[in-house]
Amino acid sequence: SHELIQRNWSTFLLVTVGVIAGLLSSSMDIAIFQLGVARGKFMHLVDNPFGQWCLWWIYLLIVLWSGIFFTSILAPQAGGSGIPEMKSIISGIHLKYVLGYRALVVKTFGITLALGSGMILGKEGPFVHLCCIMANCLIRTPLFRHIRKNDFLLQIMLGAACAVGVASHFGAPVGGVLFSIEVTSTYYPTRNYWYAYLGAVTGATVWRYVWNSYFTHPGFTSIVTTHFVPERSRFGLVELCIFALLGFTCGCLGVTFVKLNALGFRTWRRIMQNSKWFRSPYLLAFVFGTITCIITYPKLLGSFMALSPAAALSDLANAETWSETSLKSKEWLNRNIFANLFFFALSRFILIPLSILIPIPCGLFVPSLSLGASVGRMFGEISALLLDNTALLFENNPIIPGVYAICGAAAMTASITHTLSTAVIVFEITGNNSHIIPLLITVLVGVATARKISSLGMYESLSKLK
Amino acid sequence: SHELIQRNWSTFLLVTVGVIAGLLSSSMDIAIFQLGVARGKFMHLVDNPFGQWCLWWIYLLIVLWSGIFFTSILAPQAGGSGIPEMKSIISGIHLKYVLGYRALVVKTFGITLALGSGMILGKEGPFVHLCCIMANCLIRTPLFRHIRKNDFLLQIMLGAACAVGVASHFGAPVGGVLFSIEVTSTYYPTRNYWYAYLGAVTGATVWRYVWNSYFTHPGFTSIVTTHFVPERSRFGLVELCIFALLGFTCGCLGVTFVKLNALGFRTWRRIMQNSKWFRSPYLLAFVFGTITCIITYPKLLGSFMALSPAAALSDLANAETWSETSLKSKEWLNRNIFANLFFFALSRFILIPLSILIPIPCGLFVPSLSLGASVGRMFGEISALLLDNTALLFENNPIIPGVYAICGAAAMTASITHTLSTAVIVFEITGNNSHIIPLLITVLVGVATARKISSLGMYESLSKLK
Known part of the structure; x- marks a missing residue:
């Protein structure tokens, strides 16, 4: 009976977490979109190109700086991705300070400002963290007193x-559930599965609607x-080899990406330690902005x-050869x-x-998807140039560069995050879903390559650096 | 170093298991298909309808009986689904006899004969079991001596x-990985995840090819x-309610289905115990055949x-209203x-x-998908009759009965198996994949309903009965 009460309250x-x-x-997403629209309008207040650039630049700095200011005064620990912290918490290490109300507010507005400024940043990592904070804060309210005292629950x-976070960021419930398994380090309690699924479906449904x-x-x-046509999406063995090669390339690039991040982090820390003048986060934001x-x-x-990043991904994943279709940016x-690619x-x-x-709260998931998509699209376009109308493809099925873009996107992000x-x-x-087999193979080869070269994925690397 | 060797051999x-x-x-699948074709030819050896029916009936009995004979002399324990046994083994209970070479042979030919006879049976459960036997037999060979001694591995x-089995039965790698999590009863070692994914992708790729x-x-x-058109597959809130109702119906039917099976099992056992004449499995096969x-x-x-079952599923899931499309059976x-439905x-x-x-080795997964698809299609056709061209649907998007069939199929099987x-x-x-949200919601409601009414899914019920 007590267990039943707990189960109902958990459900x-x-x-509740899913709906919120x-x-x-x-x-x-809407706020970020509107900030981007406002930036475009602001830029067109003047007519000459240099003036426009200046406004474009000033807008970014103001929004980004206000985000940093907001973060630094309220909850400095809420900066960055949040997934390394979540990994620690779920494996049982208590980091209570990262799950409070302040972090909740900072995360919400921090991500919005960071992405609204126009920086190439993502929302996934911090949003997953945000959902965990939300669950934690809700459990602390008197309403959920029945499940509060049970640490395991x-x-x-x-x-x-975590699953809800991923699901309601992308509208991807199944991916969310799998992600929550991967976040758990050693043993996944299968009871989680039902709850993760429930929350993820709720979150994804509300978000998508x-x-x-x-x-x-x-x-x-x-x-x-x-816009893939299922009847034309047939991949032969030759194409699978190209997909594997794409996976390998993404794996190598992914490791380099993580190392570049670590190098940047160490360099920045050295500057912070040695110099009085250059240690301000505003300066860092100024430089990269x-x-x-x-x-x-x-x-x-x-x-x-x-x-x-999301718009680029959508353009790059467009199935048809580009001349035929409508793109968000025609200048590709x-x-x-x-x-260009x-x-x-x-x-x-x-x-x-x-x-x-x-x-500032920020992630890298969707940005690295767009990076991978451009690498994949390049593979696809080159393959189309070399192989179309040759006997190497089955039944003259043309190569669809959009599929390569999607596979490259997934493989790149998977190699960076090791997930x-x-x-x-x-x-x-x-x-x-006609491209699921190439997609899974590219990701498999990418992750295997990345793990072979380096044991540290992005999240482990960030944990270690901090 | 020792661990690295183990890891390479596990990979x-x-x-290997995936490819095989x-x-x-x-x-x-091909053999089953050919047995079905042969049955059609055999039936048409005579001209009058009653003679045709007799040949159609004799063919079924001969093929089915030979399967039962084969099973009973080689490995009687290999009959049935196999998933309850797998659940026990993976949770650590040693049932060594169900993982030997004899079971391997019996499963392979037994399933083929059972399905080839024309009975409404499935291959999934026994095939999952078959893959586990295969892995076990391979590990016992000298080649894999490095990983043999490690019980945990x-x-x-x-x-x-298990994941490989599901993946190479349906060509569904992600579903396979998730299934292998659900088979594990309490704690899922996250190390599994990588191996399951690897095997599942290999198996699914080979099978699909x-x-x-x-x-x-x-x-x-x-x-x-x-043949769903993504642009037309938009589901509003009214439709979500119908999907939830479909899920509820499938949940109730699923529980009844499990109870009907248990009732049949108990009745058959009582007959076996009390009667000398009616205890033969051949008689049972004769009656149901x-x-x-x-x-x-x-x-x-x-x-x-x-x-x-698979052909019926394909017909029922057809997106368009039926008059327009090509069906495997026009007589719908x-x-x-x-x-008819x-x-x-x-x-x-x-x-x-x-x-x-x-x-005889046989499963119920795909057959119950076809059952659920017919229930779902009925919901879809009725909804289309009542709601199309009314203000209750968004932007006059017509109801797509095929989506209801797919959701019903998934919800019915999920309610029966509690997975x-x-x-x-x-x-x-x-x-x-435009229908993922309705699909997940229907399954969620179905499984929740089934679990609320009865704590026993099909696999638990079968375990308990045995």
């Missing part, structure tokens, strides 16, 4: 809240519409450089497409691992 | 082999092509009654579609739980 708790997380996540609820109502049409459809503004300025290399097609990939490869050093659930998350956010 | 083992399982599963390998090459075109596409032959005879109620459209559902609801009592991973398996075998 109620996770549905879904609403919060979609509200934050608290762990289960926090694990399930609000998100779709605001951005597209009401309904629960997937986020990245890939300015670099970001120069590189991503739409009128420099092309409007595609300014795309948000200007000049040389390979050069290369510059995009290079800029993201340098910007993302360094931007996440800024002490296999990335494959499922990416699979769920695309509107089609 | 090698699972890739993929090849074996597809070979069995053996458990992990068997758990991963061979299966597609034989039945459709070379490639790795999904099995049930649903004859009933099956009468009910599923294509010229009685319609050719749809004779469809194999004869007379009243609701009557009702007779199909009723026949499956009675046949499946009783047929699995026959002591949430069914949702993911069904999701993966369909060629589209």
Whole structure:
């Protein structure tokens, strides 16, 4: 009977967390979108290109600095990804200070400001953390007194809240459940599974409904519409080898990415220790903000450089050869497409691992998806150039570069984070599942390569550095 | 170093199991298909309808009896589903006799004969068991001596082999991994996750390649092509309520299904104990074989009654309203579609739980999917009749009865087996993922209902009865 009461309250708790997380996540997405729109309007207050750049730059700095200010005065420990902290907490280490109300507020507004500024940052890591804080704060209220005293149940609820976080960030419930398993370090209590599933489905449903109502049409459809035609998505053995090669490349790049982040972190810490003048986080934000503004300025290399990670992913994953379709940035097609993809990939490869050093709540999941998508798209476009209309492909099925982009995206992020659930998350956010086998193989090869080269994924590396 | 050797050998083992399982599963599918074709040819040796029925009936009895004979002389313990046994073994109970070479042979040929006879049975449960036997037998060979002595590793390998079994039966790797988590009773070692994923992807890739090459075109596409149009698959809140109602109905039916099976089992055991004459398994097979032959005879109620579970699922999940599309059985459209669906559902609801009592390796997963699909399709057709062109649906998006069929299929099987991973398996075998939210919600409601009414799923019920 006591157990039944606990079970009912746990169910109620996770549905509550799911509903709040879904609403919060979609509200934050809308706020971030509106901040981006405001930035575009602000920039067009003047007419000459240099003036426009300055406004574009000033807007970024003001929003980003206010985020840092907000974080530093309320809860400095709430900066960064949050997933390393969650891993520690779920494996039983008490880090109570990262689960308080202050962190809740800072995370919510910090992520919104960090992403709204136009920096190439993500929301996933901090949002997962945010959901755990939410679950923890709810359990502390008198309403949930029945489940408060049970430490084991608290762990289960926090694990399930991780699943809710992922699910209501991407609308990817199954990926969320798998992610919550991977976050758990050694033994996963199978009781979690039901709770994680319940919360994840609730969160994903609410998020998809609000998100779709605001951005597209009401309904629960997937986020990245890939327009793959199932009948044409047939992959032969030759293509599988290319996918494996793509996985290997992403694995190597992923390890380099983590090492670049660690190098940046150490360099920054050395500067902090040795210099009185350069230790301010505002200065760090100024440096990377300015670099970001120069590189991503739409009128420099092309409007595609300014795309948000999610928009870039959607463009890159577009199934058809680009000339035929409508893109968020038409300038992908200007000049040389390979050069465009290369510059995009290079800029993201340098910007993302360094931007996440800024002490503001921020993640790297979706940004690294967009990085991987550009690498994958390059593979796809080159393969299409070399192999289309040759006997190496089955039944003259043309190569679909969008599938390579999706596989590259998943493999890159999976190699960086050492998590296999990335494959499922990416699979769920695309509107089609004919590409599941290439996707899983690319991710498998990527993660195997990354683990072989280095035992530290991004989250372990960040934990160790801190 | 020792651990590294073990890790490499484990990896090698699972890739081997994956490749063999993929090849074996597809070979069995082809053999079952050919046995069905042979049955059709055999039946048409005579011209008059009654003679045809007799041949149709004799063929079933001969093939089924030979399967039972084969099972009873070689390894009687290999009959039935196998998943209850696997659950016991993975939770640490030694049932060594169910993992030997004899069981391997009996399972392989037993399933093929059971399904090839034309009985409404499935291959999933025994095939999962088969993969575990395969892993166990491989570990016992001198090649894998490095990992043999480690009992903990053996458990992990068997758990991963379950994932391989599911993956190479449906070509559903993610569902396989989740299933292997659900089979584990209390704590899932997260090390399993990597191995399960590896084996599952290998198995699914090989299976999909061979299966597609034989039945459709070379490639790795999904099995049930649903032809949903993502742009039209938008579900509003009203539809979600109908999905929840469908889940509730499937939950209730699922519990009844399990109880019907238990009732049949107890009745049969009482007959066995009290009577000298009626205790033969051949008699049991004769009774259910004859009933099956009468009910599923294509010229009685319609050719749809004779469809194999997988073919029926594919027909029922067809997105469009049926008049427009090509079906495996055109006679769904004869007379009243609701009557046809009702007779199909009723026949499956009675046949499946009783047929699995026959002591031959057989499962119920895909058959109960087809049962659920007919219930779901009925919901979908009725909703379309009542709601289409009303203001209750968003933006005049028509109701897609195929989506209801898929959700019903998943919810029914999930309610019968008490496993949430069914949702993911069904999701993966369909060629589209715009329906994931309704699917997960239907399954969630179904499983919650079933668990609320009865604590015993099919596997627990079978374990307890034995």
